[in-house]
Amino acid sequence: MKRKITLFLILSLLITSLAACKDPNKNSEINNGSNDEVIEDDEGKKDNNKDEKITITVQVEKEWREYYEKAADRVKDRYPNANIEFIEKSTVEHIELLDNINPEDEKVADLFTLPLERLYDMEKKYVLGQLDAKSIAENLNISDHYDKGLGAQFKVDDRYMAFPMNIKTLLNFVNTKNAQANDIDTVKDIEFTELSNEDILIPLFDIWYGISFMNATNIELLTKVEPDEFYSDMTRYFSELSVDEEETFRAIFNYWYYSQKEDSKLFSKDEYMDFMDTSFKTGGNTSLRPGSIKSKKHLSKLAEGEINILPIEKLVVMGNPLLQWKDGDGLAINTRIKDDNDKKEITKAMIEEIVNRDYALEFFKETGKILENMDLETYINSDLNERDKKLIKVSYKSYEDAEKRPASKEWEKVSATWEKAILSWNTLNPQTVEEAYEILQYEFKDMINSIK
Template identity: 35%
Template sequence: MKKIATLLLTSMLAMTVASCTPATPTTTAGGTTPATTPSTTAAGTTTPATTPTTTTGSVTDPKATITVQAEAGWKPYYEQAVANMKTKFPDSTVTLVEVGAMDNLTIIDTTDAMNEAVPDVFAVPADRLPSMINKQAFTPIPAADMAAAIGGYDNFETYGSILKDGDDYLAFPMNIETLITFVNPKNAQDLGIDLTKPFEVKDQKGNELAVEAYNAWFGVAFANAVGLDLLGKDGTTFTSDMIKDWADLGAEKQGVITELYNYWKRVYDNSPELWDTQTAGGKINEMFKDGGKVAMRIDGPWATPNLVKDVPGLDVLPLSHITVNGAPLKHWQGLWGLGINSRNEGDAAKMTLAQEFIQELLNPANAEAFFKATGKIMPNVPAATYEATGLADIEKKTISATIESFKTAENRPLFAEWGQVWNTWQDAMISWNSSKPANAEAAYKALQDSFKAMMGNIGQ
């Protein structure tokens, strides 16, 4: 990646200009959020929303024009930020480009960031960052300084490090996300489940917890619980616990495979649709409704709006509420970032305006409106602050569960080779339907063979 922008922007941090936080309430599609509402960090420090949110100073009035990617549902919130920027910098222009985040990244993957259709500022999920690095799509930004100006961060590096390439921050954290536990309290009561206690997977009698564990996206939650490494990387060397012999796995890791096998066995005998890539999702949806035999399921915070339509009494708990042989489940620390197109590197006015706009979008004083518009949870806003907002109770529960689950989640592997794990895991798991392994050790053999083949493909 080019370093020119980093050096340029570092030199621009000598001065600051006035805060971009409006003194009057900010109105969005989600309602009116007082811009002067203080935000409280996880450490308990109150940061007034009037804290300056400007990091650059040598271009104090950027007379520039930039374009910003926005999904259709995000636009009302973004439009208010555009209006605020126009008030602050009358000679600047910020134009929104309505395009889906993934669609925009596909344009970059198939062409490059120089494509005129690609905006100057756009969102990227952390798992797509490696491909954006390969395409040199982002220019480095002084994210740590931006975080200090925005406020609310107890430890910015927890989030910022996920969006780095070497020492360079390529995007600014936009949200946090990870898997959480969704509960149908009525079904739980009917099935005799005490929700005040952790739910132990090995104690299942039926499919009280339904999960598409053959999909590594969900399987990772079980693997991470006991440190079962599906694919690791140390320098240029790749490693995997999944190529070890059964006897060498150790009791904890054997225990996870055993419980996944036991789940498959119950499903195969009673509800085979639950272990089928074509039917499992719909079957879980049906069984999770009131009166069904599923009391808990695992998904991300994005699932709440649809689930609550089917389950009016929906509850949400941290992922750690579910344990496997006593070990709490935990997923990955997921987040999105906002980055600046590399074609702007060296253009001080555009870089300043782009950074200012990112800071305006992610002002923690507007966390409620931001969530209502995007469904995204700001990393620098604690659950207590969200609790005091006008969000619906189910939204507050979702946010709280996500924040708690993120704290215990693992770093997501972002090297390209990990992409081979998806089919490797799933193909071996689905093969159980035809091979019908007699026990967990036999079931593991299919996984071991599949992962050995994958490691050979990687060149290990």
């Protein structure tokens, strides 16, 4: 009897000791039908189960969706627990949405396209999350020259806020039938001042087009001279301009002046697009129309397929080639996921697959977009049609010759200042280039003062 009691006491002590060894602040629960244990801490927070779905939303334009879905499938091959949902909106619509609602709203995506010109504005509104862009560049084998191109352009201070998606620059589109009918020689350089107003249509009130004239003669619309001090060539008097600069502004003024005389709608912000489309159609008066890479499909349709594509520098003003910016779109993440490492990892993988150089041809075919860090020969030696090959070749040429786009939050004021000044000519009706320039000078002086 005494041995039984002794054995009982030993067993009791052993059970008590084992119970005491268990962490009193932890409890475990077993998933039904699963061997995976989910650990819960004293605050009731659960660690991610390896089978738990991680959902991100991605903004996509309708025409891009098939390509994006294939990219998402490749991400899911790497991350089986990734759930990628799409918000089908154009880039413009999605940016407008971000302008008007909180980035926490589910109507906006975790990953979206960001035009370079909206970088500082979106960053200032706390819409963007910081990206580990250099790591993405390393995974894509483009890290050696990443900071020499658009990658550096998408930085704010020392933070990468988007990853380059595609290049953008200005090209010359030629309706070949109209050019032949209007006796426009596109083999040699095309002198802007020798063309009639309808031979070429450029909405010069838009800085995207106007800057190519400024770059032609190195006119600085805004530059930083000290950490907190800015300067613009436009604050000079007309008499202080060089001969080339004077002639550039004379060309712009004459283009506006005779457009007004002919009752053209080119300088009407509400009507210029319809006017340009009608005039560029085959049988119309317009032979040349500068536009972006994505304009090709639309302009080709207007020209009934009879279209040629030339570098923007083929067009000269007083012998000086027009030069655009090195511009582009980026892929950015919503600030709401900046602290969610799981979602950031999936969005990072999605970025890598969207701009994966192994799929550069599919990317172009399905989105019309051209990668920055890509070997031209990959496109040239492909099954693309000859017109698309020429578009890509000309795009790289114009992009290579283009000026680096200014990157500062203050530069956002330049576009509005330029547009306001040029469009004000419609009501102020200057009769000489000096009068027209004085209006520009006044607006830019006002802009510089507002920055100070």
